[in-house]
Amino acid sequence: MNPSAHEIVIVDDxxxxxxxxxxxxxxxGFRTAHLLDGLGAVAYVRQHAPSVVILDVMLPGLDGIEVCRAVRQFSMVPIIMLTARVGEADRIQGLDIGADDYLCKPVSPREIVARVRAQLRRASGPVALAQHTHGFVVEEAAQRIRWEGKVLPLSQVEYRLxxxxxxxxxxxxxxxxLLNAKDLLGRAVNDRSVDSHIKNIRKKIKPYxxxxxxIFSVYGVGYRFGDG
Structure with a gap:
């Protein structure tokens, strides 16, 4: 693991x-960024895609629980929550809404570093083969995409697209x-086949x-996913 390749964001007022x-x-060797409030944290994670977020629960504007919930709408970045609350219910709440780890203050900075390393090791292992985007989960190893745990019935070409x-x-x-020779498994393609495959994908994900x-059409150009 190369620490300099990872940015760790600390959100604490x-x-x-x-x-x-x-x-x-x-x-x-890690790169770091420090943010003081929850609203700024959500925007920063969306824009910069850090490797790990260390998130204090008590924040101005938007507390850590809400930040975690908001981030989980578009990212599965590892989140380590810090709090002065020691109750079991608080820890369970943090984990339930998507936190990966939960530490009670005061906590040793060395332990935080160890927890960061643990999250990065986990993210670079088999679980890294699953990429999460807006509720969809791409499982590279299994060559499939899930929506809320359900496997989408996509063909191999549709999966790649x-x-x-x-x-x-x-x-x-x-x-x-979108459709080059590699993506289409060596098949001959044209613009009409692109449109046909996108149509099929839309049809298959609509029940979910x-x-x-x-998936949006951009007239005269192609396609995009999400609003951007």
């Missing part, structure tokens, strides 16, 4: 404890970029997403 944690992480769109929400993909549109 108390500057001194956050600075100490940041210094320990930096000594280990949808995976490409999911990888970069908001990006407009030209048809040629309902009336919510997730």
């Amino acid at each position: 108390e500057a001194k404890p956050a600075q100490v944690i940041a210094e320990y992480l930096q000594r280990e 949808f995976k490409t769109l999911l990888a970069q929400p908001g990006r407009i993909f030209e048809r040629e970029a 997403t309902g009336d919510t549109e997730v």
